[in-house]
Amino acid sequence: MTAVAPARRRGRRGRELTPWLFAAPAVVLFVCFLLVPIGYALYLSFRGLRIEGAGAFGRRTEGFVGLENYVTALTDPELLAGFGRSLVYGAIAVPSVLGLALLFALLLDTPRARLTSFSRTAIFLPYAVPGVIASLLWGFLYLPSTSPVSYVARELGGGNVDFFGYPTLYFALANIALWSGVGFNMIIIYTSLRAIPQEIYEAARIDGANEWAIAWRIKIPLVAPALVLTGLFSVIGTVQLYSEPATLRPLTSTISSTWVPLMAIYQEAFGNDNLGGAAAASVLLAVGTLVVSLVILRFFQRRTFGEAS
Amino acid sequence: MSASTATRRPTAPALAGATARRRPRFAPAATIVLLAGAVYCLVPVAWVVVAASKSPRELFTSFSFLPGSGLADNLVDLATYGGGVFWQWGANSLVYAGVGAVASTIVSAMAGYALAKFRFRGSDTLFAAILAGVLVPGIVLAIPQYLLLAQLGLAGTMWSVLLPSIINPFGIFLCRVFAQSAVPTDTLEAARLDGAGEARIFTTIVLPMMAQGLVTVFLLQFVGIWNNFLLPFIMLSDQRLYPITLGLYSFLSKGAGDSDLYPLVIAGSAVSVIPLIAMVLLLQRFWRADLLAGGLKG
Numbered sequence: 001m002t003a004v005a006p007a008r009r010r011g012r013r014g015r016e017l018t019p020w021l022f023a024a025p026a027v028v029l030f031v032c033f034l035l036v037p038i039g040y041a042l043y044l045s046f047r048g049l050r051i052e053g054a055g056a057f058g059r060r061t062e063g064f065v066g067l068e069n070y071v072t073a074l075t076d077p078e079l080l081a082g083f084g085r086s087l088v089y090g091a092i093a094v095p096s097v098l099g100l101a102l103l104f105a106l107l108l109d110t111p112r113a114r115l116t117s118f119s120r121t122a123i124f125l126p127y128a129v130p131g132v133i134a135s136l137l138w139g140f141l142y143l144p145s146t147s148p149v150s151y152v153a154r155e156l157g158g159g160n161v162d163f164f165g166y167p168t169l170y171f172a173l174a175n176i177a178l179w180s181g182v183g184f185n186m187i188i189i190y191t192s193l194r195a196i197p198q199e200i201y202e203a204a205r206i207d208g209a210n211e212w213a214i215a216w217r218i219k220i221p222l223v224a225p226a227l228v229l230t231g232l233f234s235v236i237g238t239v240q241l242y243s244e245p246a247t248l249r250p251l252t253s254t255i256s257s258t259w260v261p262l263m264a265i266y267q268e269a270f271g272n273d274n275l276g277g278a279a280a281a282s283v284l285l286a287v288g289t290l291v292v293s294l295v296i297l298r299f300f301q302r303r304t305f306g307e308a309s
Numbered sequence: 310m311s312a313s314t315a316t317r318r319p320t321a322p323a324l325a326g327a328t329a330r331r332r333p334r335f336a337p338a339a340t341i342v343l344l345a346g347a348v349y350c351l352v353p354v355a356w357v358v359v360a361a362s363k364s365p366r367e368l369f370t371s372f373s374f375l376p377g378s379g380l381a382d383n384l385v386d387l388a389t390y391g392g393g394v395f396w397q398w399g400a401n402s403l404v405y406a407g408v409g410a411v412a413s414t415i416v417s418a419m420a421g422y423a424l425a426k427f428r429f430r431g432s433d434t435l436f437a438a439i440l441a442g443v444l445v446p447g448i449v450l451a452i453p454q455y456l457l458l459a460q461l462g463l464a465g466t467m468w469s470v471l472l473p474s475i476i477n478p479f480g481i482f483l484c485r486v487f488a489q490s491a492v493p494t495d496t497l498e499a500a501r502l503d504g505a506g507e508a509r510i511f512t513t514i515v516l517p518m519m520a521q522g523l524v525t526v527f528l529l530q531f532v533g534i535w536n537n538f539l540l541p542f543i544m545l546s547d548q549r550l551y552p553i554t555l556g557l558y559s560f561l562s563k564g565a566g567d568s569d570l571y572p573l574v575i576a577g578s579a580v581s582v583i584p585l586i587a588m589v590l591l592l593q594r595f596w597r598a599d600l601l602a603g604g605l606k607g
Contacts, residue, residue, distance in 0.1 A: 019427035026420035057522035
């Protein structure tokens with residue numbers, strides 16, 4: 001501080017160092033809670049119990065087992081069935097969440113709708129309700145002894161409505177996702193709609209376009225990037241499906257302890273004490289998510305942004 | 310649903326359309342669809358509030374939306390269950406979500422600012438890693454995180470839920486976008502010329518400029534942590550450390566063999582949903598979805 005030269009030198013080195021100091025807490029946490037767990041999961045996924053020696057005297061030792069865990073995971077019928085179930089669930093939940101979110105956003109944006117701020121707030125409200133509690137609420141609305149639907153059906157002389165059977169269960173779960181997610185996605189899309197300059201609509205109206213055509217030809221293409229990203233987050237959410245089926249499980253025997261991949265992984269790790277197998281399945285799930293995300297981004301980036309450039 | 314619009318439009322001259330837009334006619338179809346959506350979203354909330362007032366017997370016999378007579382009993386049962394553990398859960402949730410989201414917002418703001426406003430070696434790699442982190446579902450990491458924290462002796466403590474909640478790649482990404490758009494480089498240069506230290510520049514100039522975006526990051530992370538289930542489910546074994554989601558889940562699991570606990574689950578859900586909804590209604594005006602949408606576009 002007394003001499004000019006050291007201060008300047010310190011300043012230059014400080015310039016290099018400053019951004020790293022700002023980023024340091026994030027970098028440390030990123031390494032500790034993302035990179036190291038990923039590395040550790042990879043390490044564990046190649047390890048497992050081996051029986052050394054023959055017959056009843058074989059010693060069980062933990063060691064390197066190569067790709068064995070991956071082979072086991074990829075050929076495990078329960079895990080594959082879990083992937084299949086989350087695929088069916090996602091095929092119902094993702095389009096309905098995004099479709100309804102887009103519809104509500106477009107309707108909020110039409111100048112003719114009334115009571116929009118009430119509807120907007122009400123539809124957004126479930127965002128504040130945790131997945132577990134949302135599942136509890138809907139679970140009781142599904143459960144024959146407390147369900148209003150079943151009550152009405154009984155009063156009308158019918159039987160209980162079975163929400164927990166196949167294929168209704170998929171719709172029952174997708175409905176929880178729809179209820180929780182539609183408002184948040186609606187707000188994102190609606191906000192993108194509000195950012196579109198009004199002059200474009202005026203020009204289209206002068207050219208004789210009706211509201212339908214404006215929505216279809218102008219609004220939807222212009223909010224496509226928001227749709228792609230909300231879609232991406234919905235797909236990632238589908239892979240992470242856990243708390244909804246886990247919460248409904250005490251209410252029905254249809255949902256097994258390995259119903260979706262994450263439940264199977266949890267069961268493998270803590271129920272069966274097979275950390276290697278659970279780690280291999282986790283790695284597969286994470287890699288799968290990453291690949292699907294990148295494919296979605298690539299595919300839609302070319303389609304939605306490609307024309308402009 | 311726009312059939313009425315389509316048939317009426319040709320009768321209106323093109324220029325009159327512009328005035329019609331400013332004073333739009335009332336379109337029942339759009340309003341009705343939106344109100345139907347609103348009702349759909351409110352029904353389960355209304356149900357849980359009504360059901361919380363039912364005695365165990367009424368719960369299974371009277372019509373779902375008919376209020377019962379057991380509200381006071383249910384609330385007393387809930388408040389005294391397990392020595393008042395329900396309130397402990399609520400307090401825990403507040404600590405996890407509140408402390409976690411504040412810490413996460415500060416960490417994200419610092420990292421986002423560094424990535425947006427400094428060119429430094431490794432910045433591209435760091436940003437690519439953060440982006441990849443957005444796509445890796447954090448929940449998939451919960452089991453390896455548990456194993457690592459178990460080796461450090463932290464599993465089962467509040468830290469095991471708090472620490473992994475602080476790192477939020479999407480928050481860092483959003484903060485970078487906010488810093489890029491809200492903090493002019495000229496202002497930073499001017500402050501540096503005036504001899505202000507980097508820490509002071511950050512706290513007195515950058516943070517206030519990013520404030521609106523930071524509120525959004527905070528709210529997203531708060532709700533995210535509050536809603537998280539698998540992480541505390543894996544990390545915690547001591548019931549007194551449970552957040553409210555896990556606590557209610559444990560009620561329900563116990564209730565599987567014993568439907569006497571159902572009224573408690575329902576009253577607990579109602580009591581925990583009401584403050585969350587109040588919070589959303591209050592904070593709605595601070596919630597800047599346009600920033601979020603802008604961030605998503607970037």
